[in-house]
Amino acid sequence: MEEHLINNLIKKHQLTPYQERIISESRSCVSLVAKKINEKEIPIGYSKLGGKADLPLGFKYPHQCGVTLSFIAQINCEIASKLDTSNLLPKKGFLYFFYECDKQFSGIQLKEKPFWRVLYYDGIDKDLYRTEFPDDLLKEFQFSPAVLNEERGISFADIDSDELSNINWSDDIKDGYLDFIEGYWDSINLKHQLLGYPKTIQLEVFTEVLPFIQEDKEDFNISLKDLTLLLQIETDEENTDMLWGDEGIIYFVMTKEDLRNKNFNHVWLSLQSK
Incomplete structure (x- = not known):
């Protein structure tokens, strides 16, 4: 069905001469389909957005400058990694994502890094406990x-990615590709994902975050090809009450090497909004 959709959209937007290139530069991802549900109905250790984090003993909600970071998502790596054709995700364990949701730093300065956190636990779900919200975490977060x-x-x-940089786009073809991308996202109604290409709103995400990751890791040999999207979370007021900027998206980006090595100390966040 998805292949049929892609072919139809390519034809509709007069991109047939570029079809082979567009498809060859595509990347698989893990789509995360959210469904609002009573927390009691979600088994401990399942992948989820919001609610209360299922943490092992010794893990706590991170704090920065006296502010508790909000729990955004947890990912069951054993399940998600089975859909990861790039072989980057851990084969077991759990990923936890936290973010300071009051000021909503957008990742445009190195000093903002402490205001998001990605934690990894390599144990099993039997070691997890549904953790109550910290007393100082505001209800709205x-x-x-x-x-x-x-x-x-x-x-x-x-269209501004490194992968497509050597295509000489005419204005008509460029508009057609942008319409193709928008039509594809709208048709599959995908809001959240692991890996793959980010759904860009403003600047090309990898280009935007590259200098910050280079500086943070003190390694200026890192290139765009070394980066991967870890997690993308769209504004989703319907399911979770999450609103990023003006109906925006938050992206967690890191190097492929760090992801393979389960090193989440240098994950960079970017927030883009309309």
Whole structure:
């Protein structure tokens, strides 16, 4: 069905001469389909957005400058990694994502890095406990829970990406590709994902975050090809009450090497909004 959709959209937007290139530069991703649900109905350790984090003993909600970071998502790596054709995700364990949701730093200065956190636990679900919200976490930043169902998906390069940089786009073809991307996202109604290409709103995401990751890791040999999207979370007021800027998206980006090595100390966040 998805292949049929892609072919139809390519034809509709008069991109047939570029079809082979567009498809060859696509990347698989793990689609995360959110469904709002009562927290009691979500088994401990399932992938989910919002709600209360399922943490092992010794893990706590991170704090920065006296502010508790909000719990955004947890990912069951054992399930998600089975859909990861790039072989980057850990094969077991759990990923936890936290963010300072009052000021909503957008990742445009190195000093903002402490205001998001990605934690990894390599144990099993029997070691997890549904943790109560910290007393100092404001109600408006205690998000509604939504279970995440993982599915294999396809993502396409942004028109300003390094992968498509050597195509000599005419204005008509460029507009057609942008319409193709928008039509594809709208048709599959994908809001959240692991891996693949980011759904760009403003600047090409990898280009935007590259200098910050280079500086943070003190390694200026890192290139765009070394980066991967870890997690993308769209504004989803319907399922979770999450609103990023003006109906925006938050992206967690890191190097592929760090992801393979389960090193989450240098994950960079970017927030883009309309």
